Amino acid sequence: MLPLSLLNAAQNKPMLVELKNGETCNGHLINCDNFMNITLRDVYQTNSDGDRFWKLKECYIRGSTIKYLRIPDILLDAVKEEQVRAREVGRNTRGAHAGGPGNRGGRGASTRGGRGRGGPMRGGRGRGRGVQ
Amino acid sequence: MSSLQGYVDRRVLLILQDGRAIVGVMAGFDQKSNVVLSDSKERVYSMEEGVEEIPLGLYLVKGDMIILIGELDETLDQAVDLATIRAEPIPPIRY
Numbered sequence: 186m187l188p189l190s191l192l193n194a195a196q197n198k199p200m201l202v203e204l205k206n207g208e209t210c211n212g213h214l215i216n217c218d219n220f221m222n223i224t225l226r227d228v229y230q231t232n233s234d235g236d237r238f239w240k241l242k243e244c245y246i247r248g249s250t251i252k253y254l255r256i257p258d259i260l261l262d263a264v265k266e267e268q269v270r271a272r273e274v275g276r277n278t279r280g281a282h283a284g285g286p287g288n289r290g291g292r293g294a295s296t297r298g299g300r301g302r303g304g305p306m307r308g309g310r311g312r313g314r315g316v317q
Numbered sequence: 318m319s320s321l322q323g324y325v326d327r328r329v330l331l332i333l334q335d336g337r338a339i340v341g342v343m344a345g346f347d348q349k350s351n352v353v354l355s356d357s358k359e360r361v362y363s364m365e366e367g368v369e370e371i372p373l374g375l376y377l378v379k380g381d382m383i384i385l386i387g388e389l390d391e392t393l394d395q396a397v398d399l400a401t402i403r404a405e406p407i408p409p410i411r412y
Contacts, residue, residue: 186345188353188377205382207335221351221379252335254377261344261355261375 186264191256192217194264200225201255202246207233210244221248321346321386328389329354333382336407338362340389341376350380360399362407367400384410 195214202210202223212225228241324343331339331352341357354376361369 186353187347188345188351189347191345191353191377248379249381251379252333252382253379255373256375256377258355258374261353 186261186268189217189219189221190268191260191264192221192223192254194267195254195256195260198257198260200257203252203255204246204250205252206250209235210241210246212241212244215243218248221251222246223248223251321350321352324386324388328391328394330385330387330389331378332384332407333378334384335382335409338407339373339376339378340394341373343386344375347380350383352378352380352383352386354378362402362404364403364405366403367398368402368404370399 192214196216197213199211199213202212202225204210209231210225210228211230212228215224215226217223222245224243224245226243228244230239230241230244231237321343325345327343328340329343331337331341331354333339338360339354339357340360341354343352344355345353355374357373357376359371359373361371363369
């Protein structure tokens with residue numbers, strides 16, 4: 186499982202983010218991107234000694250300054266289940282397009298026959314369709 | 318090409334740049350060596366008392382911070398009584 190897919194699934198969930206300078210931010214994830222830049226809402230920020238606190242309505246954290254994120258345990262199972270479901274859906278839709286279950290080789294042979302992938306062949310097919 | 322794929326679903330030890338030692342099951346990783354650990358615990362070493370294990374749960378560690386990742390021999394690890402271990406903690410990296 187990719188770390189970023191886990192993070193994406195963590196939107197609107199509470200999390201703890203520790204920065205490289207030791208500061209921590211506790212809040213709910215609003216959004217994130219592929220650099221792991223994140224925005225949090227209702228944030229409690231602490232300094233690196235953990236003896237000073239700030240309350241922020243919202244904050245943006247540059248991904249490169251993050252040391253780690255602590256995420257609710259249940260998210261792992263949620264993402265795993267989601268991946269299984271996505272795989273099932275993918276398999277079913279692919280099956281429908283191919284006119285039933287079958288392996289790739291079989292599908293390729295039935296739709297393309299022995300024509301191959303040459304440019305002239307494709308052109309020929311295009312003309313044929315136009316006439317119809 | 319070196320890869321972390323062989324560590325997936327195995328219990329691993331992470332050493333971070335700040336000297337922390339974290340054990341957990343590697344649930345995933347990416348190109349930048351960002352790592353997802355499930356059921357993770359920090360092991361705090363000291364000379365005064367035995368190793369303290371702090372449960373951390375699900376952790377996403379940035380690849381930048383990771384110094385090493387090693388697979389744990391679980392039977393060997395369980396045979397060790399952490400309460401009897403005395404060791405200096407690893408100091409953080411100094412630049």
